[in-house]
Structure formats: structure tokens, C-alpha cells
Amino acid sequence: MPELLHAEWIKLRSVRSTYLSLAAATVLVLATAYSVADSTGRDWPTMTAADRAAFDPVSAPLFGAVFAQLVIGVLGVLAISSEYGTGLIRTTFATTPQRRKVLIAKAAVAMAVALAAGTAILGLSFGLSQALMSGGHGGVSLGDPGVFRGVAYAVLYLMLITVLATSLGAIMRATAGAIAMLFTLVFLLPQVLDHLPQNMRHELMRFGLQRAATSAVSLRPQADTFSPTVSLLVCAAYAAVALAVALFLIGRHDA
Numbered sequence: 388m389p390e391l392l393h394a395e396w397i398k399l400r401s402v403r404s405t406y407l408s409l410a411a412a413t414v415l416v417l418a419t420a421y422s423v424a425d426s427t428g429r430d431w432p433t434m435t436a437a438d439r440a441a442f443d444p445v446s447a448p449l450f451g452a453v454f455a456q457l458v459i460g461v462l463g464v465l466a467i468s469s470e471y472g473t474g475l476i477r478t479t480f481a482t483t484p485q486r487r488k489v490l491i492a493k494a495a496v497a498m499a500v501a502l503a504a505g506t507a508i509l510g511l512s513f514g515l516s517q518a519l520m521s522g523g524h525g526g527v528s529l530g531d532p533g534v535f536r537g538v539a540y541a542v543l544y545l546m547l548i549t550v551l552a553t554s555l556g557a558i559m560r561a562t563a564g565a566i567a568m569l570f571t572l573v574f575l576l577p578q579v580l581d582h583l584p585q586n587m588r589h590e591l592m593r594f595g596l597q598r599a600a601t602s603a604v605s606l607r608p609q610a611d612t613f614s615p616t617v618s619l620l621v622c623a624a625y626a627a628v629a630l631a632v633a634l635f636l637i638g639r640h641d642a
Contacts, residue, residue: 388492391483395466395496405462409504412458416512419451424516431524444527445537446605448516452541455508456548456600460569463497463552468562486637490557494630497549505545513538533606533615540603540619547619547626548573554629557637572596572625593618596625 399405427442434442467490470476483489513529520526529535552569559565577595581588592598593612602608602618612618 388488391488391492392496395489395492396499399462399466399496399500402465404465405500408458408462409508412455412504413508413511415454416449416451416508417515419454420448420512420516421519423448423450424519428520428524428526431520443605443607444517444520445513445534446601448520449509449512449538449541449604451512452509452545452604455505456545456573459497459501459504459545460548460552460573461566462500463494463549464556464562464565464569466493466497466553466556468556468560468565471556471560472562487634490553490630490633490637494550494553497553498546501546501549502542505542509538509541509545527606536615537604537606540615543619544600544603544622547622550626551629554626554633557633558629594621596622 427447431439467476470479479489480486517526517528527534529538551572552565555565555568556562559568573596577592577597580591580595583591589611593602598612599618599621602612603615603622605615608615608618613621
């Protein structure tokens with residue numbers, strides 16, 4: 388297994404798009420954090436008490452993580468779908484006939500990249516935003532109640548997205564289809580749930596992936612959502628189900 392992990396790591400790091408994508412995600416996340424924090428810091432003295440109470444000093448500056456999850460998700464998909472597209476997956480499976488081990492290794496390497504990149508990108512984003520909002524202008528510190536949990540859950544969410552994306556890549560075996568499915572689960576499904584009758588919408592929206600992720604990261608989750616920890620578990624359920632399906636199918640499909 389260590390050799391398999393090393394091989395998958397070589398594959399991922401040898402592709403230039405990995406570095407370009409992560410660089411783009413870094414710029415987008417930091418730019419979003421700067422924009423939100425700068426405007427909040429300048430407007431804080433004139434904001435009403437209700438606006439200040441509604442502002443979430445953790446999830447608002449980290450809104451740029453939406454871009455990061457897309458980049459991480461695409462990288463997770465490509466970790467396996469690109470090999471199906473080029474036919475190199477046959478060589479991989481010939482070298483390692485235990486296909487489930489291959490999938491687990493790919494998901495593990497993608498998770499490791501998400502952990503490293505997410506910690507760096509979101510850590511910088513949080514530090515930048517709180518520096519701009521310091522001095523009583525809406526800023527918080529990692530030592531404040533719930534703050535470290537919110538940032539840590541944001542990183543964990545990115546790791547779960549990689550598992551979900553890699554699993555979808557194995558299920559669909561096509562890059563476009565897997566990315567479309569990921570986009571549907573993250574963005575389109577919540578829109579569908581939002582158009583259900585009101586009595587059903589409030590119950591089901593909390594199970595939407597994006598709503599659950601927002602609740603997990605938020606310092607002040609909305610009343611109609613689960614607690615941060617339960618919300619993160621909802622996100623984990625998406626990844627777990629997708630991985631289980633992928634592990635089931637990967638041994639039954641022809642390469």
C-alpha cells in the first residue's frame with residue numbers, strides 16, 4: 388500500500404494543472420476574504436446592532452472556499468477519470484489488480500492534498516480577514532469559542548469533497564460527467580430543494596450539501612440547520628455513500 392500511495396502521489400504532482408489550479412484557488416479565496424473583511428471593517432462603525440449580530444466573522448470571510456471546493460473537486464475527479472480517458476487505467480489495474488486499493492489510494496492522496504492546500508489557503512484567508520477586521524471591527528481570534536472549530540471544519544469539508552469527487556470520477560469514469568454530477572450535488576440540488584413546498588423545504592434544505600457545509604463552518608448557524616458537527620456528518624455521508632458505490636462498481640466494470 389505505501390508503494391501504491393507513492394505512485395499515486397507521483398501521478399498527481401507531475402501534472403502541471405495541479406499547481407496552476409491550486410494557485411488560482413489561492414488567489415480567488417484570498418481576494419474574496421480581503422474584499423469581505425475590508426468592506427466589513429470599514430462599515431462596522433455604521434452598521435446596526437442587527438447587522439452586527441447577523442454577521443458571521445468565520446463563514447463570511449471564508450466564503451471564497453466555494454472556489455476552493457470546486458478546484459479541489461475537479462482535481463479529485465481528474466485523479467481517476469483522466470486515466471479512464473487516456474486508457475492508462477488498464478496499466479494501473481494490470482500493475483495493481485486489487486482495484487479497490489487503487490481507488491482508496493487515489494482518494495487518500497487527494498485528501499492529503501486537500502488537507503495541505505486547505506490548511507494553507509484557508510489559514511491565510513482567515514489570518515488576512517481577521518487582521519483587516521481587528522480592533523473591534525468584527526474580528527475574532529482562533530482562541531474565541533467556536534472559531535477554531537469553524538476553520539478546522541472548513542478544511543475537513545474540503546477533504547470530504549475530494550473523497551466525493553474521486554468517487555464520482557470512479558463511478559462515472561468520465562471527467563465531464565463526474566464534474567457535472569459534483570456540480571449538481573453541490574449547487575443544483577439545493578436549488579431544487581429550495582423550490583419545494585415550505586413545510587418540506589425547511590426540513591430537507593438542511594440535508595443539502597452546500598447548506599450543511601455552511602452550517603458546519605458558521606460561528607452562528609441558522610436556526611433551520613443542524614448543529615455544526617451534525618452538518619459536517621451530513622457532508623461526510625455524501626462522501627461515504629459515493630465511496631461505497633464506487634468501491635462496489637469498480638470491481639464490476641471493465642477498465
